[in-house]
Amino acid sequence: MPLQQHIRTGRFLILLLVLPFTMSCWYFGTFKDAPGATTRVGASSSKAQTTAYRTNGRLRTNAGTAYVGHLVANTKAGWATPSQYCLENGLLYKGADYRLGRTNVFLQGPIPKGAINSAVIVYGTRVKGLDRKLKESGPCPPPEEDHTPQMRSDWTSDEADRNGHTTRARLAETVYIEATRIEPLPLVTATPMETTGRNLYKKNTVLKVTNVFDRPLPSNVEFAFYYEGGSGKPMPKFEPQDLGELSPGESKLFLAPIPQKTSRRSRTNKWVFRGYRLKGKIGDVELNLLITL
Structure with a gap:
């Protein structure tokens, strides 16, 4: 085979080897920031943002005020x-x-x-x-x-x-x-329950307090039953309960009456159970939760 033909054939083979590599570089260089890739980055950012507020699934108490x-x-x-x-x-x-x-x-x-x-x-x-x-x-x-x-x-x-x-x-x-x-924030859950026994309500509400944070809930955090009523103009009243310190993930149950929206006319001076209050501070988190059930 003549030398020139060898040269032409060699150049052609080199071109066949180099061209796919060049095209692949151009493809990935051009499309690495395509919409699909952007979506993956966004998902990672969202996950990172969620992680910034949680530790092992529990809410961080030092992730900001x-x-x-x-x-x-x-x-x-x-x-x-x-x-x-x-x-x-x-x-x-x-x-x-x-x-x-x-x-x-x-x-x-x-x-x-x-x-x-x-x-x-x-x-x-x-x-x-x-x-x-x-x-x-x-x-x-x-x-x-x-x-x-x-x-x-x-x-x-x-x-x-x-x-x-x-x-x-x-x-x-x-x-x-x-x-x-x-x-x-699933901090407190309320579940109706019927019970019988001395000094117990016939119908009750079970309040379950769970520490959803990444550090112990301090014993000075107040958990109180919330009542409305009294003589004259109705006023609020709070009865503190023995909550104590709760470790992360720990729960405590409380037995309360069934909540009533309004008291009966024959009991206008009675205190009526309405809900609960959770008040205090844990880390950078301020608790001031008043719930009417």
């Missing part, structure tokens, strides 16, 4: 949970959509499923100056006549009256939570 409480949705006409305010200039302003106990909460993004009307843990910071979060929405509606006698302070919000009327100065002194994360 956090608050435990009852998360509810604000409403336009809510006495204690207003979502809008009428200010002294005659204009109506939109506020927060949610609140933790008595404190308004602002969260960028959707609320997790199952979080509304339940116990949650909210990661974030308390900020003073609710007036800075308001958005004007139009003129104030006509005022309503108030015939409610003996209003209790906890029947209305901290920042306005029962009709949502307030001032910018008052809102400037009101604290809210700028939240970064919200999670449902």
Whole structure:
């Protein structure tokens, strides 16, 4: 075979060997950041974010300032949970959509499923100056006549009256939570149970308190039964229970009455069991959970 033909044949063989390698490099270099790869990175980031708040499945108590409480949705006409305010200039302003106990909460993004009307843990910071979060929405509606006698302070919000009327100065002194994360918190479960025996209720509620955190729940954390009633204007009453210190994952059971929404007319002066309160602190987590069953 002539030399030139050998050279041409050799070049062709080299080309056949090099071309697939070159194409593979181009392919992986071009598509390594394709949507499929991005999805995998996102999943890893989400997992890493979850890990940042948990240790071996338990909530970390040093993952940043956090608050435990009852998360509810604000409403336009809510006495204690207003979502809008009428200010002294005659204009109506939109506020927060949610609140933790008595404190308004602002969260960028959707609320997790199952979080509304339940116990949650909210990661974030308390900020003073609710007036800075308001958005004007139009003129104030006509005022309503108030015939409610003996209003209790906890029947209305901290920042306005029962009709949502307030001032910018008052809102400037009101604290809210700028939240970064919200999670449902299965800290206490309630189960109905029937029992018989001396000094026992015929129908009971079993309250199970479980330490879902990564460190022992201190003995100075208060767990109390919540009652409403008394003579005259109904008032709240709390009966502390012997919770003690709970190790991570440990639970303790308490026997309570069946909760009643309202007392009977013949028992207006009686104390009626309504729910429970858990109050205290564990690490960077502040507990102030009041639940009406």
